[in-house]
Amino acid sequence: MKKLILGALVAVSSFAYTINGTGASFPYPVYKQWIKSYYDQTGNRVNYTPTGSGTGIKEVALRHVDFGGSDKPLPPKVLKKAKLYQFPTLVGGIALSYNIPGVDNLKLSEAAIEGIVLGSIVYWDNPLIVKYNKNAKLPHKKIIFVHRSDKSGTTFNFTYYLSKMSSIWRRHYGARKLINWPTDAQGRGIAGKGNFGVSAAIKTNEYSIGYVDYADAKKNSLKMATIENKGHFVTPTPKNFAIGAAYAGFDAKKDFYKIIAYPKKGYPIIAATFILVPKEKVNKDKEVTAFFDYAYKNDAVASKLGYIPLPASVKAQVRKYWEEKGISPSK
Amino acid sequence: MRLLVNKVVLFLSTLSAVIGLVFLFWILITLTIKGLSSINFYIFTHDLVNNGLRNLLIGQFVLALIAVVIGVPIGMIAGIYLQEYSFGNKYAEFIRNLSDVMMSAPSIVIGTFVYAIIVNPIGHQSGWAGAIALAIMMIPIVVRTTDDMLGLVPKELREAGVAIGAPKYKVIIDIIIKAAKVGIMTGILLAFARIVGETAPLLFTSGNSEYFTLNLNEVFPSLTVAIYNLATMPDANLVKIAWAGAFILTLFVLIVNLLGRYIIKDKK
C-alpha cells in the first residue's frame, strides 16, 4: 500500500517519464512484467512494441525509439558506426521438442542432432538415435522436422549453435535468421510462424521434432530432448541454462557482443537478448538504464515464465559498462 | 423440369447458407468460449500495464472513429464523383481500377507507406499515423461500394429529379443516396469491420502503449496490436487477455452494425 501511495506521489510530482522501445518479441512477456512493477513502484512509463529484432535495430538506429531490443547482438564496429550502446538483459533456452507417441526422455547426441538437421538421418530408428535410447520404442517412421517460417532470432541462435557444433553445418549453412532447411527439400519439413506456430505444429504432428524456445515448450507441455554437450548429456532445465550462461564469456570491451550458444558446460542451446540505446541521448539512456537496473534487481519473475536471469557477474559487468559510458541511472 | 431445377437450386443456396453459418458459428463459438471465460470486471477497469483492456478499448475506439471521420467522407464523395459526374470518363476508370488494386494491398504495405510518409519525417510513432493508415484501408472499400450502389439506382429516379428542375447535387443527395443508402451503409460497415480487425497498419505506425492516453502524438494503444502481441505469447495469462479482447472487438462491431442499420431505418 505504501508503495502505491509513493508511486502515485512520484507520478503526480511529474518526475515521471515515458520511454518507448521496440524490437524482439522473445522477451516481451518478461519485459511486460517488469514494466508493470516498475510503473507501480515509480510511476514511470515504459512502452515496448514487439515487432522483431530487425525492426528493433532499425528503429533505434533511426532514433525513432528510445531503446531497441534484439536477439542478435551487433558487433562493436557496427555499434560504433551507428553510435549505439548495447547490453544483454535475459537468457533463454532453446529446446528440441519432439512428439513421438510412447517415447519420453529422448536423448540426442551431437551426431544425432547433426544428422537430423542435415537430413541425413531420415527415420527415428536410425542407429545414431537408438544408440542412446535403448529402452525407447523408436518406430520406423520418418522424422518430420519443424522449423520457423518467419525470419527469427531463435533460428539464428539455433543455427549458430549448429555451426559451432557441426563443421558440416557451418560450412554449408552458417548462422542465419532464415534457412532453406534440407528436410524441406526431402518433403519432411513443416514450418510454423513464431515459436507459437512451431509449438502448435509439433503438438499436432506425430513423429515431429523442432526447435522452440523453452518458455513456449513449457507452456505447451511439449516433451524436450536431453542433449549432449561435448560428451555429457544435459537436460533442458533452467538450472542447466544458467550453468551455460555462466560460461557466456561476455566482454564489456566488445559491447557484450557474444552469441552464447554452445558454452563449455551446461545446456548448449542458449541465447541472450540485448538492448540497444543511442549514444548521444544521454538523459534518455539514463532513464532506460534505470528501468533495466530495476529489472535486474527484480528478475525472479523471469524464472517463473521460463526465462533465465543474467548471472550476477554479468549484471555487474553491465552496470560497470553503464558507468563507463556515462549512462548509469541518475541517483 | 423447371420446377425441379428451381427446387434444386433453392436447396443448394439454402445449403450454402447453412455451410456459411456453420463456419461462422464455429469461429464465433470458439471465440465466445475462450473470450467469455476471461472477461471480468477487472479488464474493463485496468490498463494493459496491469493486464487489463481499458486503455486498448478506448484507444481502438478513438483510432477507428478518426479513421471513419477521415475515410468515409473521402470514400463516399469520391464514389459519388466516379458514378455521377464522370461516367465513362477514362480518368474515372483509371481511378476505379487503382482503388480496387489498393484493396488488395497487404496491410503491411499500407503500414509501410504511412511509416514512410508520416512516422519517418516526424521521427517517432504516433496515434495520428495509425488512424490515417486505417483510413487509407477503408477508402477503397467505401469507394467501390458507393460507386456500385449508386450505379444500381434506376435511371428513372435520376431523370425524375432532373425533370422537376432540381440541380444535380440535390438530386444526388436527396434522391439517389437515399435510394442506395442501405447498400452504402453496408459498405461502410464492412469497411469499418475490416479495419477494426487489422494489426499490421498499426504495428509500425502507432505501436503499442501499455497505458491510458489520449495523446495522439505519441505511441498509442490499440486492441488489435495488443491481441496480435499477446495471443501467441508463452504466458497463459496474456493469451487469455488476447481472446477476451478479440471477443469484445467482435461484439463491438456487432453493436456498430446494429446501430448503423438502425440509423438508416430511422431516416425513412
Add this chain to the structure above:
Amino acid sequence: MEALFKKVSALSATLILFLLTGIFVVLFIYAKPAIKEYGLHFLVDPRWGVEVSQNQNSVNNTANTSNQVATLQDSPQIVDSDTIDSDDDAIDTDNDLAADEDSDIAVNDDDIAAATTDTDIGSSTSNIKVVYGGLIPIVGTVLSTILAMAFAVPIAMGIAVFLSEIAPPFISKPVGIAIELLAAIPSIIYGMWGLFYFGPLISSIFGGGSVSLLVAGMVLAVMIIPFMASLTRDSMNTTPNVLKESAYAMGATKFEVIKDVIFPYAKKGIIGSMILALGRALGETMAVAFVIGGVFNFPHKLTDPTVSIPVVLANNFAESSGMSLHALFYLALILFVISFMVISFAKFYFLRDKE
C-alpha cells in the same frame, strides 16, 4: 453550390489518386535496388536467400563449397548419406571450436544494414551474393486466391440468394448481420482458429499436414464470404419489384427470376463485391501466414505447405533490412501488378456490355 459540390467530389477522387500513386511510388522506391539487382529474372527464380559465389577464384572454404551450397539448398533431390560422407573426407583444417573463434561462422549481414541504414551492404562486402527470387510466393498467391474464390463464390452467392429471396425477414435479418460479423473477426483469430481447429480437421479428411495450401485457401474463403454475400444481397435487393413481379406473372420459377432478372440487373454490384473479395484474398496476410505452412517450396499437391506474397512479407518484414528488404518490396510491387491485371481483366470480361 452545384459547381462547388462537383469540385469537391472531383478533389476527393483526385486525393485518392494521389494516395494510390503515392503508395505505388513508395513501393517502387524501396524496391528499386532489388529490381536493379535481379531484374525480371526475379519473377521466375525459385530461390530465396540462397548464397551464390560471384568470384570463382576465391580460395577460402566458403567460396569452394558455395556451389554445393546452391545445389544443396535448392536441389529437389534427396540429400543421401553418401554426399555427406564425402564432405567429411574433405574436412577443412579449421581449428576446433574455441570459444571466441566465432568470426568464421557465416553470419547474415542484414542487421548491419539495419543499424547503419546502409542499404547496399551485404553484396559489396564479400564475394558471396545473396539471390532472391519471387517465383514460389507468386505461384502460391495465385493458387491460394483461385482456391479461395472457387470455394467462396458459390457459397457466398448461395447465401445471398438465401438471404434475399428465400428466407423470411425474421431469419434473414439476424443471419445477415451474423454473416457481416465474420468480416470483423481479427485476422489473427482466423489464423489461430485455422491452425488449431480447422487445419487438423482438413488434414484428417484430405490428408497432408495440418497447414497447407488447401487449408489456407479454405480459411481465405471463409474470410471473404461476408464481403461477397452481404454486398450481393444488397445489390439483389435493389432490383425493382415491378421487374420481379412481371416475371413471376409470366410463370417464371424463383430460380429463373433470380437467374434472368435479378442477377443481370444487379450484375455490377455482384461483380463489384467479387472484386472486393478478390482484393482481400490476394492481400490477406496474418491468417494465411499461420495456416499456409510457410515452407518455401512449390506445392506438388494441394495438401502441401507453401508460401504466398503477403505471407513472405508477414514472415520476413519485421526482421529484414538491406537487400532482403528491397526484395520484399519488389514482391509487394509484383502483387500490385498482379492484382491490377487480374482486376482489370475481370472487370473487362464481366462488365463488357455495360451501358
